[in-house]
Amino acid sequence: MIVSRIEASRVEDTAADGPLAGRLLDGLPREAVLTDPDITASYAHDMASFCPAGTPAVVVLPRTVEHVQHIMRTATELDVPVVPQGARTGLSGAANATDGCIVLSLTKMDRILEISPVDRIAVVEPGVVNAALSRAVGEHGLYYPPDPSSWETCTIGGNIGTASGGLCCVKYGVTAEYVLGLDVVLADGRLMSTGRRTAKGVAGYDLTRLFVGSEGSLGIVVRAVLALRPKPPEQLVLAAEFASGAEACDAVCRIMAGGHTLLLELMDRTTVKAVNDLARMGLPESTEALLLAAFDTTDPVADLAAVGALCEVAGATQVVPAEDAAESELLLQARRMSLVALEAVKGTTMIDDVCVPCSRLGELIDGVERISEKYRLTIGVVAHAGDGNTHPTVCFDASDPEESRRARESFDEIMALGLELGGTITGEHGVGVLKKEWLAREIGPVGLEMQRAVKQVFDPRGILNPGKLF
Template structure:
């Protein structure tokens, strides 16, 4: 009996019927997330866990055999962090999909990691509550995956990211021990903030099996405005002017000319023909008309061609349709290598100008849309994956965008995570003591290095 056979046999004995599979066709379907250019190995088995105890049992066995474990949710990630490794155990949490409790008085929700983001948002809305983090994949991504990557979304400019809403976690450690960290209270500083540490750790320190999330009172239905500009730089200056005046819309999104063209090819939304960029703003404040009037003033002062302010929420949703179609439209252009750089808002115009120069230099199409309100852009390099020249050009353009983001004082990832795709780039962003601290944390929580090995972490750094 091989090592893999022993592993699978033990997993079958320890876990419920149907939880473990090593069927080749099933394993093939679970090998990848949605990242381009990230390798995927051949896993030994897949475990579809249904409880915290299942996760603990699987990790005890994997730890005993020193077998790598790759945690997975819905595999909607864009950094390769859920891709299989050779001989690994894929540990999938999709079937842990229960909303365990919604506490209306405390404005909390306790959920399992496989709950879909949009389903949680809809469930709490029935109680007059609101869960703001809304990644573009909210209809298909899980809360566990959102926690693992520290996901954001369009509402971050006002409400913050997933990390700002995680109150507590139940986490299974690498050796199978079950740890509870964080708290239900609105305040608490007893000990290190371990719950915050696990947010964004991408399954390298432990696996969250229960998540306690803060909620907000449901805001009024938002109103929406759209401003069209001849150049992206004009739009960036409007962002600076609007936010610099002290306004905080619930949404402030950017689309450049190539993105607008790709969306317009899907559906005619009636945009002006000479549009080089557009901004979409939403306000859910108690005085949304006043906030959007300020947005219109800022846009017109920066040379907007046209500004449309919706008269009601239904009309606003039609305007928001353009932003929601960006991903679908980009997929129709070809293979996409999606970047995720975030820069200080004051550097946004330089970032957009730099991306245009990179596209010209490498002779590739780059569409750019993103969260203008917090400086987080998603340049998407479009290429033909069957053309070696285009593949090379796309890789170089992708790397040049990350270099540009760092030079502007930004970060290589605002919300997608490091995963496999950007692991080597993390070493450029962090200084030596920070890299050393990452390694020490990993060693403390996962001494045998079985949890998602080779993801996030940078090369070993030893203290002097």
């Protein structure tokens, strides 16, 4: 690989110019620079399977913007690659180390700098955990909607890097819609501010949106201004059982066409069983597809009744509204643990992230079932059904080469199906290492050329997260 040869050259050059760690320690405290191989190895990769990861030369844990600037100036001077990381809960290998790199972990920059109920904004550092922010703004009667399934551990910086979604996004929108402004340290150590603190603003190109979803390839986010909403009422959830995935998808289409704005999640039978096996949740395993609908409106009972009626028209065998907020939260927790439960089925998973128009959701579900049969593999499907973002999850034994080969082929076939249905290869997990070959297929040669040109402007030496995206 050309990238590997370039990285090897950088390592040799660094050794000739002087010890990397020593140069970093010129501007960082001793405890912020980790060089023990056993420790640095633990920072080598995120949660994605089948993604190559290299060996970091050093791990740095900055606490200030000035620390990050010093790291990037040093990296530029010595021509050393830098891999930014958050909590490493990602599922595409975007945070995986490359050989000889500086792993720049932002988890120590975890302060909530400001919460303004008047302006409805929060100003945070990148290491703030999503759930911690949600709880903090909740004390002010406010709400930060983006809620990835890993929200108890994932960080805002990581959410920004991958443009994360979550369960609430079909109603409230994804991370990109809540990032108003950023402070970013560029590859050469300069500090740039983008965006604003105001609700509106169209001054120049929207560089803020450019950084959201860039997977640390354009700069290091060190501060974010986030939009907040008033805290909604507690959610009530309805569970609808279906005898087929097609009927469940028909219900989704009816609900969306009916103008309802709600949380809408789907779990297939494989996923339901996996969750029950892991956590004894008591979900109904006789169903082929379980649809969870949730409202946080002023009259959720009436809203759920209307959605329940649409589910029955679509063929639901049973429609059961939760009795209270506690039971509702239990159902949503079952959905949140789906990916962990599927991983326990055979020890390893490849988690697809294709998003298709809601009108084609049924075709994708049927196609995944055919792919599962073709490759003789267990593939569970969970989905943010209201926005067509599905997570077909291939379960396999990584110690079995033949099964691993079939897993990879089935994963690719699912992505191809998503594109055929007018969708995208990733709705919220990002490209990273896992899907970079597919990014080229989706955006085409001209799109790829333009994206590389943007990368060249921000990172002319190619030191920021090399080998990711393209």
